[in-house]
Amino acid sequence: MSLTVHHYFAYGSNMNPGRVRQRKMSFESADSGHLFDYSLRFNKRSLKYPGAAAANVMAVAKGVTEGVVYRLVDPLQIEMMDPYEGYPVRYTRIALPIVTSAGIVDAWVYIANKDHVTEGLAPARWYLNHLLA
Secondary structure: OOOOOOEEEEOOHHHOHHHHHHOOOOEEEEEEEEEEEEEEEEEEEOOOOOOEEEEEEEEEEEEEEEEEEEEEOOHHHHHHOHHHHOOOOOEEEEEEEEEEOOEEEEEEEEEEOHHHEOOOOEEOHHHHHHHHO
8 A cells, every 4th residue: 555645535524525625625526435344333422522423434344334535635635634533542544445436546544543432322413414415
């Protein structure tokens, strides 16, 4: 895997391009993508809203997570998202292969750190609205 990663895979509220722009991350394009062997979970404890969950992906054999792949204007643009994702404390960021209509690309994916995960939580309505935008 290349050390220079030009893509970001969003599976939660950042699937909404407007939200990504508000967070000052510049991208050239947005396309659908699939992350294989990972499943979407709402188990990352919300920092702002106690008792609510944010999206997370967990390694699960034969799992598939659908999301949006952003091609970044510059590979360093991913650092604009780090503070919003709580990297490196609440989420870690790793490059994983994402299947797109144009082929496979390496993309940054945020995965919640285990000490910030709690099962049995549900996302807040405002959070779900971003996923449905």
